[in-house]
Amino acid sequence: MANYGFFLLFLCSASCLYGFAASLAAAKWRNRRLFQSARFAATASGVLSLIACGFVWYAILNHDFSLYYAYKNSSTDLPFFYKITAFWSSLEGSHMLWTVFLNICTVVCLWTFSKDNEHIMPYVGASLLVVLGWMYYLAITHSDIFAVTPVAAAEGRGMNTLLQNPYMAIHPPMLFVGYTTLAVPFAYSIAALCYGDVTEGWLKTVRRWSLISWCFLTAAIILGGRWAYVELGWAGYWAWDPVENSSFLPWLLVTSLLHCLLVQGQLGQLKRLTFVLAILSFFLTFFGTFITRSGVITSVHSFAESPIGPSYLLFISGLLLASSLIYGFRAYLVLPTDTGKVWGVSKESAVVVCLLILLSFAAIVFVGTIFPIVSETITKQRISIQAPYFNAFAPYVGFGLIVTIAIGNLLRYQANNFGESLKVFVYATVIALPITGLFAWQADIFDTVSPFNKGIQLAGVQLIFWCAVCLSWDLLLRIKMIRGHWTLFFSRNRAFLGAYIAHMGALVMILGFLGNYRxxxxxxxxxxxxxxxxxxxxxxxxxxxxxxxxxxxxxxxxxxxxxxxxxxxxxxxxxxxxxxxxxxxxxxxxxxxxxxxxxxxxxxxxxxxxxxxxxxxxxxxxxxRFVWLATIIMVIGGLVALSDAYRGDRSRDVIAGKWETG
Amino acid sequence: MSFARLVIYFSCCCLLISLDVSGQSTIENSETSQMSFDDQRVFKDVAGMLRCPTCTGLSVLDSDAKFSVQIQNLVKKQIDQGKSKEDILNYFEKRYGPWILRQPPKRGFHIVAWVFPLVLIVLGPLIVWFMVWRRSRKSSEYMVRSADEIAEEFKQAINQALAASKGS
Structure with missing residues (x-):
């Protein structure tokens, strides 16, 4: 059984490599048949990998402990549900799961493209399949799930007891869906760079996949936090440890990406930044895995000993190098719609400020995660960077984000003035005061011992409610603008409505975070x-x-x-x-x-x-519970936005390239 | 402990206790019962700044690992001896190296970790401003215009031509 499984993965790897080559050739000669064959190669590898997964499950469910993975992660007395989830309870299995999800995403992406993207699909296929091919290569070399023991044990070692929890059972698959769906924006960005421009269909597809990824990542990260809360017993849900950071970084990047896409869709600006963000978010999913998987985080020395570390390093540096080269040589071709644009006091400028804050935060988290390694290499002295470091900066980021959300939503595109919004800011401050008082009374904020903490909480709560009032005011303005036509509003403005819900969710979440002060x-x-x-x-x-x-x-x-x-x-x-x-x-x-x-x-x-x-x-x-509730609100917001029938953008129209042959 | 220190210490305790009478004063646990409220706060601060050597991401305060409990007891002992927060942290840093602290020390190369975010705050807006400025310079230099502007120019040219033809 194990040998067949291994062979299947080998076939997957080979067919992905073939698909990569065929896609490149299809792009070079604009040959439809070659691209068709690449699609079939990806599909075949998807089917084969699913069968291989079936083998692993079969071994676990039938207590075939000759399979080393089953021996290591399951036992006969494990409940059925955890036998299923035992599949991803260890390194090899989660690598396998990731790979299979990536393959499924590839297949879906290659079969469901809009007509005006047809000209870039060979590039999309090539970028996805080369990553996938490498993942399969790893699965048969350094991370072999089908390794066998010479003598089958009667009983397995059992699953890690900390993982026998419903939250931990569904956290990894959701996180991996979030990670792998990021591959599509990445591939589309590379393809757009290779081709030299974007189309309306490009934006629609990238937005859709990024939103899906955002929803899954949001839910998965908080599910992980909830697992820590109910399982570990230190009464918190977020510790800023490297594993958490490495899932949080892609989230920050994909959130930036979504905002960047917004400006691109409305004005045709920031196209190149979109590419950079899409590539970086995908890169960071692998970077996070590298950092946590290779052992480099515990010490530089354990990195050298881990078998998977060096080849992972090779891959992520290759990925970064190739992406940078493509960007460097091709980005000049992609032009904004309106080159004489003035960045005044308008919504797009607020989005840029928001991007700046999100990306700065991402940079701080990134540096905080890898600095111990850098520092150890340079000074030969080990240091730790843990929660106090990140908590020193996070409140300012939160403050900046709340202010930007409020102001940015009330500004209008290309308005170049504050318009009505100044009035709203003042009214909202007054309206928020009684709500803050009520909240502070209900949530025992006045009982906080330290006056400093009390002050911070009161200011924070007031700021959050101020922002919430501003957002709701903006919603009312929109409905007024459409002359109170509710049905029309809900059928045509779901992207806006989704954003409103998601932003409110984010505010509720920060409200929940403030509870940590008391x-x-x-x-x-x-x-x-x-x-x-x-x-x-x-x-x-x-x-x-x-x-x-x-x-x-x-x-x-x-x-x-x-x-x-x-x-x-x-x-x-x-x-x-x-x-x-x-x-x-x-x-x-x-x-x-x-x-x-x-x-x-x-x-x-x-x-x-x-x-x-x-x-x-x-x-x-x-x-x-505000945090858990906020997650649900945010994901609902994402789904509502996802249901929006996208109305297109003003980016330059491109006549789709014709196939030369086939 | 010197007499002056004892007086200051005692008055601090009195001040703090008089300032807030909260539910925290009724502690009956064996370990922490001998500690005053003030000491407990110091203990929580210090233990929160030391990393649990055997876990990932947790402080000594939050963890129950054997090593952490040992460190907790050491911290308590030193607080009883009247050492200040900085003294205790220095002691641990000397004994285990800066690794035991949960945030990097603000000296030597490690200061980069602290300076970097500040640099970001200053440089980030500057970079954005520079890029916008450069873009506006470039587009005016090379006469790059948007489709709308080009259409407007064409319209004007046509109008001019029409006016000219009418005039002749």
């Missing part, structure tokens, strides 16, 4: 049936530790009754769990609460003999 934490020990008052809650540890068995896990649960002013508000069950494959006890965190605050209890320790005494850590985390 989180409370305390550790306390409890005896059975004892009541203690902690952080404004009365906690009662009921009777003693309960031992139970769910699926493959033994649970030691400490039932706790939480009351406030004598009224029972929740029964919480923090627990520690023992997985068959691990010697250590894992935290099973209990989270309860509502939209305003989460009560978060971690069972830190318990009396092993009688189970009558426990030590727990209690966190009161305000407005964490």
């Amino acid at each position: 989180g409370l934490e305390q550790e306390v020990s409890l005896n059975a049936d004892e009541v203690k008052s902690v952080l404004g809650y009365e906690l009662k540890f009921v009777s003693g530790i309960e031992v139970s068995k769910v699926d493959n896990v033994r649970l030691f649960t400490a039932p706790i009754e939480v009351s406030q002013q004598g009224r029972l508000i929740a029964r919480m069950k923090p627990a520690r769990s023992l997985y068959p494959t691990s010697k250590d006890l894992l935290n099973e965190i209990a989270v309860d609460g509502g939209i305003w605050r989460d009560l978060y209890i971690v069972l830190k320790d318990f009396d092993r003999n009688q189970g009558k005494q426990i030590v727990i850590q209690i966190n009161v985390n305000p407005t964490v």
Whole structure:
């Protein structure tokens, strides 16, 4: 079985290489048949890789532990759901999943192009297939999922216990969909550069794929955060560690890309910046993987020892070099529509400011992620860059973004003046004040101990509501402009509506982030049936530790009754769990609460003999649910924008190149 | 601990406790119970600035790893000895190297990490401004015009020609 799988991947690799060559030839001689064959090669490799995936699943589900990957990541007592997700619970599997998704994207992209893009499709095919070919090459050399053990073990080592969580099960596939859909804007950019211009269809396609990617990345990143929140037990969801940063960087870039496309669509400006952003966002998905996968982040030395590191480095530098060369030699051909443009006080200028902020933030995150490596190489001294460094800059970025969102949305394209918006800014400040007061009262902001933190929160909340009022005012202006025709508005302005929803979502998310300034934490020990008052809650540890068995896990649960002013508000069950494959006890965190605050209890320790005494850590985390809620709002915004029937742009019309033969 | 220091320390504690009477004053945990509110704040600051040696991305404060707990106890001990926040951080930096700190030290080559964002803030707008300026220069130099402008010029030329033909 494993040998067949390996052979299938080898075939995939070969057919992608063929597809690459055929696409190049099709581009050179403008031969339709060659391009057709490249498309079939991509499709064939997609089908073969899916069959290969089936082999891996078959081995895991049938406990065929002669397959080393199945042995390493699954066991007979694993629940069915986690047997399915065991496929991507380790390096080789996630590489495989990524590759398969990339292949699917390639196939979809090559079969569904609009008529006026036909002339650049061979270039698109070539750029996608060369990346794909390399991914398959890696899958059969350095990251071989079909490696076998000489003697099949009776029992596997089991899946990493931290990954046995529904959020972690769906986080990687969603992230990989987000990553791989970025390949299409990248390929279209390379193709447009090779060809020398963009068309209306180009913009439509790139916008669509970027939006899909944005939705998936947004959801995936926060799902990862939620996993950390409910699984790791340090009461937070974002730690700025390199793995998180490497998923956040493409998000920042694709967000910039979407805004850049907006200006390009409306005015035909910033075309070359669009290419740069599309290429960079795709590059950063690989860069992030390189950094986390090669071990370079832990130390420069572990990089040299990892087998996959050097070849990954070769690939990403090759990718960057090739893209830069193509850009350098071809970008001068792509001209803006209106070369005599004045960048006054208008929406497009605000978008440029927003791009500047987003890209600066991306640069800071990038530098913060790789600086330890650079510094170690130069000074021979190891340093760490963790959350405090990033948190030193993030609030300013947030501030800048909120102000830019508010002002930018109220400005108009090529207006060159503030128009009505100045009035709106003043009114919005006044309208936002009572909302801020109400929010601060509900969310306990006035209880914050440090006056500095309190001030920051109040200012932040006021700024956010100010921005929200500005945005809503803009929405009303739009509806007024269309003379209150709701149906017309919803059928023709869905891109605008989607942006409104997504921006509101972003504001809600920042509102949630502000809760980090007033989180409370305390550790306390409890005896059975004892009541203690902690952080404004009365906690009662009921009777003693309960031992139970769910699926493959033994649970030691400490039932706790939480009351406030004598009224029972929740029964919480923090627990520690023992997985068959691990010697250590894992935290099973209990989270309860509502939209305003989460009560978060971690069972830190318990009396092993009688189970009558426990030590727990209690966190009161305000407005964490705003973050989860905001994600949903943002993704809905993205989907609404995606449903927009795109109305075209004013970029130069290009007569599509004819096929010479075939 | 010198007498003067003790007085300052004590008065600081009194001041802080009098300033805010929050729920945090009723702590019964064995480890932290001996610490005053002020000390706890120092402890949280210090432990939040030290990295957990065995985890990725977590501070000593947030992690339960054995190594972290050892460091936590060391920090508590030093706070009891009356050391200031800077003293304790310096101690750890000397003992484990700057690696133990969660942000790079602001000296030597490491300062690049701190200067870079500031440079971005200054240079970013300058670069954007320069590009816009250069574009406007170039387009006026080479007489590059938009389609609308060209159409306008044609219209004017036609009108002129028409006027001229009518005049003759």
